[in-house]
Amino acid sequence: MIDRALCTSEFTYFHPWRCPACGQGTLEREPDTLKHWPAQGVATAIDEGHIFRWDDYGVFSGTLKCSNTRCRQGVAVLGDYSCREIAEPAMAYEHLYSVRAFHPALKIIEMPPETPAPISEALLRSFSLFWSDHQACAGAIRVAIEGIAGYLGEPRVVGKTARSLAKRLKLLEPRHSELVEAANAIKDVGNEGAHGDEVDQTKLLDCYELLELELRGLFNNDAVRRRALIDGIRK
Numbered sequence: 001m002i003d004r005a006l007c008t009s010e011f012t013y014f015h016p017w018r019c020p021a022c023g024q025g026t027l028e029r030e031p032d033t034l035k036h037w038p039a040q041g042v043a044t045a046i047d048e049g050h051i052f053r054w055d056d057y058g059v060f061s062g063t064l065k066c067s068n069t070r071c072r073q074g075v076a077v078l079g080d081y082s083c084r085e086i087a088e089p090a091m092a093y094e095h096l097y098s099v100r101a102f103h104p105a106l107k108i109i110e111m112p113p114e115t116p117a118p119i120s121e122a123l124l125r126s127f128s129l130f131w132s133d134h135q136a137c138a139g140a141i142r143v144a145i146e147g148i149a150g151y152l153g154e155p156r157v158v159g160k161t162a163r164s165l166a167k168r169l170k171l172l173e174p175r176h177s178e179l180v181e182a183a184n185a186i187k188d189v190g191n192e193g194a195h196g197d198e199v200d201q202t203k204l205l206d207c208y209e210l211l212e213l214e215l216r217g218l219f220n221n222d223a224v225r226r227r228a229l230i231d232g233i234r235k
Contacts, residue, residue, distance in 0.1 A: 002109060002209050007130075009201060010098050014064070020075065020104050025068030027075055033063040036081055036095070054093035057082040076103045079131070100132045108205075109212040112219035118147035119215070134204055135193035141207055142190025145169075145183050148214070152176060179217070182210050 006015045016026035038046075038058040045051045060081045066073040079100040083093045105127040111120050126140035146156060146165055152175075154168040165187055173180045186207045193199045 001212070002205055004205055007108065007201070007205060009131075010096055012094050012096055014062075014097075017064070017102075017106050019066035019068060019071060019073050020102075020106050021073035022066060022068050022071035023107070023110070025066040025071055025073075027064035028067050030063040030065050030074075034060065035062065036060050052085070053091075054083045054085040056093075060095075060097060073104075075106075077101070101128070102131065103128075105130075109208045109215075111212075112215055114219040115215055116147065116151050118150060119144045122147055123211075130204065134199040134201060135196065137204060138190045138193030138199045138207070141204070141211065142187055142194070144211065145187050145190070148179075148183060148218070151218075179214055182214055186211060 006017055008015075014027075014029050016028075019025045019027055036056075036058060037060065038056055042051070042056055042058060046053055046056060058081060059078065061076070061078040064075040064077055066075075077099060080098045082096050084096055085091075085093050105124065108127050108130055109123070111123060122140050122143035126137045126144070129137035129140055142165070149165060149168040149172065150156065152172055154163075154171050156162060156165075156168070166184075169180050169183055169187070189199060189203055189207050
């Protein structure tokens with residue numbers, strides 16, 4: 001399940017994000033790689049005493065590395081920073097970070113290995129967009145729903161006729177009513193993004209969590225594994 005505390009848009013310290021490569025280790029900040037680049041004129045204004053040090057802001061970049069010694073995947077991170085004064089000690093300040101990109105992208109949810117490419121690739125695109133463009137992220141998640149509809153036997157094009165996602169989901173409803181209810185909710189958020197409406201981050205995380213549940217039901221083969229375990233116990 002999603003650890004929403006790791007998806008906050010602003011933070012004062014780097015979270016222990018899970019490695020996107022091995023999924024086992026956590027990402028640790030590489031020493032001396034975190035760089036702050038003040039916005040135009042800010043450094044000069046601070047040096048000349050026109051603004052305080054805690055009024056500093058600009059962009060940052062850094063490198064993270066997986067804590068798993070068998071992996072050691074590197075991840076580049078960049079975004080915006082600002083500063084704010086803290087009460088103790090006097091004249092002290094701290095940095096406030098807002099991530100705009102990870103490369104390679106962090107996996108917001110786990111996908112079963114059996115997840116078909118049209119679904120998994122759309123979600124991987126959405127993970128890259130999550131930190132920088134909520135509208136585009138919602139649209140990419142909607143593409144994953146298109147992939148699910150295709151996997152369940154309702155392709156987008158039949159013959160020479162293109163069909164809407166809403167129609168395809170309606171055709172699936174008699175066989176997959178609960179999944180279709182979830183898919184329609186996610187689709188509607190994707191439509192908001194496509195129409196240029198603001199998409200709240202909390203709503204995106206709700207979509208991800210709901211989609212993770214549906215993917216687990218479709219591709220984890222829990223029923224097969226359950227039967228194998230029962231048969232093994234009864235031997």
